[in-house]
Amino acid sequence: MKIIDAHLHIFDQGKTERNLTKLYKKLGIESGIVMGNQPLTLSAYHFSEGFHFCIGIGDFERSLDPGEETLAAAEAQLKRPECAGIKIYTGYAPVYASDDCLKPYYRLAGKYDKAVxxxxxxxxxxxxxxxxxxxxxxxxxxxxxxxxxxxxxxFGNPFLAEAAAVMEKNANVFADLSGLLDGYTELDPYFEKQAGYVQMLRTWMDYVEDDTRFMFGTDYPAVDIENYIEFISRLVRPESREKIFFENASRIYRLGL
Ligand SMILES: [Zn+2]
Structure with a gap:
């Protein structure tokens, strides 16, 4: 099965990239989308072949109100083919998605056909x-x-019903299924003990009634990648696997894979 990891983080670049590149080959992962946690300069975003990235906005100390310089830097990044979009750290940053200060980013994303x-x-x-x-x-x-x-x-976890409602109402809203576990998880006892929660996940995914809107992602290093592939394989319907593990991310993030 071909896989795109639509959500990961790289904190120790050289070493992590080398390890991930090896692991990706073994597991059939064709690309990983790095969610940025670094300052918005051109040089801060350079990853090996096999990785795309979203520029990170609102992580740590950076100002949310983009001045001209920040927007110019964002625009320069969005022009790059390996840039898949913009990741905004709502919740960690005290800002609502509807805040005026974020709208210039949405306009840029629209202009360059990138995701937010x-x-x-x-x-x-x-x-x-x-x-x-x-x-x-x-x-x-x-x-x-x-x-x-x-x-x-x-997927808004654990506000699954609300996430599904926003997706049902807005055809331009998608979800990644990253970070639903923590670390390595023994899956047999998990599926038994958390049967109710697993059923909720399936229920609200089914409620959206569109398996082209969900993407596999890990949130590495928060989870074990191989273990997480197994988890999502068991969670989603067999007929949706190819879309959720590969096709949807390639289309939504315009990876051209
Ligand atoms: Zn993340």
Missing amino acids: AFHTGMTAGSMGLLKYSHPLAVDEAASEFPDVRFVLCH
Whole structure:
């Protein structure tokens, strides 16, 4: 099975990239989309072949209100073919997806036909604020910018019903299924103990009634990649696997694979 990992992070670039490149070959992963956690300069975003990236906005200390210089840097990145879009760290950054300060980014994404991904749902640690990462907060931006593709990272987990509602209403909203586990998970006992939660995931994915809108992603290094492939394989319907593991991400992020 061909795979695209539509959501990962690289913190220790050289070593991690070498290890991942080897692992990708073994597992049939054709590309990984790195969600950026670095400053927005051209030189900060250079990855090996086999990786695409989204520029990261709102992680750590960077100002949210983009001045001309920041927008010029964002635009220069979006022109690059290996740039798949923009990742906005809503929840970690105290900003709603509908905030005026983010709209220049949506216009740029529209201009260059790139996607805009948001962190949605639970935040790691107690620093973030869930009101900003709630998937309902994406509805307004999605309806104001119908030509821009928006991605709910983590399918808004655990606000699954709300994420599904936003997706059903807005055809330009998609979801990645990354980061639903933590570390390595023994899957047999997991599926037994968490049967109710697994059923909720399936229920709200089915509610959207469109398996072209979901993408496989890991949120590496938060999970074990091989283990996570097994988890999502078991979670989704066999007839949806090729779309969710490969085709959808290639189309939504315009990877041309
Ligand atoms: Zn992530």
